[in-house]
Amino acid sequence: xxxxxxxxxxxxxxxxxxxxxNCAYSNSASDxxxxxxxxxxxxxxxIIDIRSNMDKRQGQRVTVLLNKTVKHLSLQIAATQPGDSAxxxxxxxxxxxxxxxxxxxxQGTILTVxx
Amino acid sequence: GAVVSQHPSWVICxxxxxxxxxxxxxxxxxxxxxxxxxxxxxxxxxMATSNEGSKATYEQGVxxxxxxxxxxxxxxxxxxxxxxxxxxxxxxxxxxxxxGSIAKNIQYFGAGTRLSVL
Numbered sequence: 001x002x003x004x005x006x007x008x009x010x011x012x013x014x015x016x017x018x019x020x021x022n023c024a025y026s027n028s029a030s031d032x033x034x035x036x037x038x039x040x041x042x043x044x045x046x047i048i049d050i051r052s053n054m055d056k057r058q059g060q061r062v063t064v065l066l067n068k069t070v071k072h073l074s075l076q077i078a079a080t081q082p083g084d085s086a087x088x089x090x091x092x093x094x095x096x097x098x099x100x101x102x103x104x105x106x107q108g109t110i111l112t113v114x115x
Numbered sequence: 116g117a118v119v120s121q122h123p124s125w126v127i128c129x130x131x132x133x134x135x136x137x138x139x140x141x142x143x144x145x146x147x148x149x150x151x152x153x154x155x156x157x158x159x160x161x162m163a164t165s166n167e168g169s170k171a172t173y174e175q176g177v178x179x180x181x182x183x184x185x186x187x188x189x190x191x192x193x194x195x196x197x198x199x200x201x202x203x204x205x206x207x208x209x210x211x212x213x214x215g216s217i218a219k220n221i222q223y224f225g226a227g228t229r230l231s232v233l
Contacts, residue, residue, distance in 0.1 A: 008156050032220050043121070043208045043224035044159070089158060093220050101147055101212045101220040105158045 008087065010110045019077040019113075023090035023106045028071060030092035034103065035064060035075045038087045047075070047088075077111075085113045118142055119211050121225025128199055129233055136194045136228045138209030145211035148192040149222060150184060153206045165192050199232045206230075 013019050025033070031052035036044035050057045050064045050073075057064050063076040073090050087110050091103040118141040128134050138148055147166050151159040163184050165171040171184035181203075183195040192211075196203055206229055210222035 034221065036224075041227070041229070043119075043210075043227045046221060046223065049221060091222075101222065102149070102161065102164060103220075103222055108158050110156075 008108045008110050010112065012112045012114065013080050015080060015082060015113055015115050017080055019075075019080045019084070019111060021075045021077075021088050021109045021111065023073040023075075023109075025071050025073060025090065025092045025104075025106065027092060027094075027104065028068075030094055030104075032093045033064070033066060033073055034091045034093070035062075035073075036089045036091060036105075037084075038089065038108075040086075044089060080111075080113050082113045082115055085111055087111070117213065117221075117223040119209065119223045119225040121209050121228055123228060124226060125229045125231075127231045127233065130200050131198055134196045134199055134230060136196075136207055136209070136230075138192045138194070138211065138225050140190045140211040140223075143211075143213055144189040145192075145213065146189075147212050148186060149210045149212075150182070150192075150194050151208045151210070153208060153227075155206075159208065162194075196230065199230070201232045204230055204232045 034049045035047040037047050038044040048059045048064050050066050055066050061078045065074045087108045089108045090106040093103050120139045122137045150162045153159050161174050162177045163171045163173045165184050165186040167186050167189050173179045186192040206227050208227040210224045212222050
């Protein structure tokens with residue numbers, strides 16, 4: 001259900017540092033995961049995805065790690081920049097499911113990058 | 116590619132009026148469109164799933180007569196908030212997913228609509 005009234009976790013880093021954002025997912029049957037970035041007043045923006053048959057996937061400055069044993073997902077951002085400041089959400093899905101690609105979103109983490 | 120346009124970006128209306136929000140996939144055909152509501156500093160809450168040419172599927176607790184969804188084509192879905200009241204004030208976001216295998220699970224989001232009901 002909706003976590004009404006809870007504050008989002010926050011992560012503050014210095015520009016140039018590496019950031020690690022964590023996410024615990026709930027459905028052990030989920031086999032597809034996406035990380036989204038949401039800047040203030042905007043819609044979420046796709047960052048990177050990973051299927052459950054992988055445990056690591058790299059993009060440009062970002063890496064996603066998947067640990068299915070403990071149902072944990074992480075997003076690593078290398079050399080974090082002020083433009084990376086945003087809320088980051090993980091989302092899970094079942095590719096073969098009948099839910100028309102319905103995503104379940106995590107709580108979100110506020111990343112603040114200080115110059 | 117995969118651009119979703121949402122309009123309007125901001126709307127202020129009087130209590131009791133209805134507001135229509137449009138969601139368009141500009142450069143692709145969307146298998147499915149989704150409507151979300153988001154409160155400040157909270158995650159996205161799925162309201163309904165919309166497939167072209169069929170009735171929308173609403174999530175538990177979402178009033179279908181309050182939030183009317185029309186999905187007239189593979190590139191356009193609309194959400195109408197009927198008889199809006201101050202408690203309907205929120206950030207509404209649509210998304211669209213691509214036709215086809217794995218890609219259909221990626222949702223591309225619009226920029227959102229800030230609704231303020233006076």
